[in-house]
Amino acid sequence: MNIHTYEKFWLAAAMVLIVGFIATITYGSVGIGIAMVDDEQDTVNPDNLDEHPGFADPGVEQVGENEYEVHIIAVQYAYFPGDFEVPADSEVTFHVTSEDVIHSFSVVGTNANTMVIPGEVASLTVEMPDVDEPTEYGILCNEYCGPGHHDMEALMTVVP
């Protein structure tokens, strides 16, 4: 009986360590300052993006005192816009869709990450860090989307 109790204890201890390691890997980078607070899905016609109020002219738009929306189109092998600025310490909602195949929209080193599927709009809200100087964040595609997949990237700059 005693042996079983010890085994259970060490099994439990090992589980706590494993879960702790996974949590560190998953959430450890949130300290960089960009934290995803919400995400949802909507639909869109991928053949008619130029008639969509947001995707016809993708980019950054101020929608509230400290709130911004960014419409982004993913295609093989780029994002439009591929280079944009957002204000520090603001709340930014990205609306991302694809014109061709499945991509992803992943802000490097943060938990802001979503699949981007043609016909669907992936929306994710993140809080931008309160930086003192312009800070660049890379955006990458994590879904294999063709031979140019590894070159598919964008740059976001958080400006004070």
Ligand code: CUA
């Ligand atoms: Cu787009 Cu990989």
